[in-house]
Amino acid sequence: MNINELDEKYEAFKASQHFPEKDDHQKFTKKNRQLNDLKSIMDNILYNTLFLKYFFILARPDDKRSQMAKNYVILVDGKEVALNVNQSPQFHDKANYLKWLHNEIMK
Structure with missing residues (x-):
């Protein structure tokens, strides 16, 4: 898969119904650095998971261990x-x- 195909998938995800809306609690979390950092990590995992789930084929959809954030x-x-x-x-x-x-x- 080349970088252009990935770019197309990325843009399609951002334009899709699966792309999460902005959170209304931003003012609260921005006031607390630890909460803001934690929310940033959680949001990144959420975006990754939804992007991979809806725009790629899961290799082993029945094996819950193969669909964890670290694997x-x-x-x-x-x-x-x-x-x-x-x-x-x-x-x-x-x-x-x-x-x-x-x-x-490509690894």
């Missing part, structure tokens, strides 16, 4: 790719995120 397994061109979304760049940093995802797929 999310997708099929790309018939090959299983295990991703640790805990180590991914911020989803909203499109260039870095797509570069990371492409590198993980």
